[in-house]
Amino acid sequence: MKARVTISLKNGVLDPQGKAIAHALHGLGFDNVGEVRQGKVIELDLGDIAAADAPAEVEKMCTQLLANTVIENYEFELLD
16 A cells, blocks of 8 residues: 655745745746745555554654644545
8 A cells, every 4th residue: 555645835834945936937938827835745655554544654654754734734645
C-alpha cells in the first residue's frame, strides 16, 4: 500500500517561494498567472500495513514529522 501526502501553506501564511515562481512566470510572459502558492507532495510506501491501520499511521506521520501543522495544511490519499 502507498500513500500520497499533499502539504500546502495555510491561507494567510506568506509564501516567498510562490511569489518567486509567480515573478519568474511573469518574466517568461505568462502574464495571466495571479497568485501562486507552492506546496509539496510526498509519496510513501507503507509496505504490508493493514488497510484498516493505514489512515491512522499516515495521520501520525503527518502530524509528527511531515507537516508543520502551525502553518501548513495536509491531506493524504491511500493508493493500492
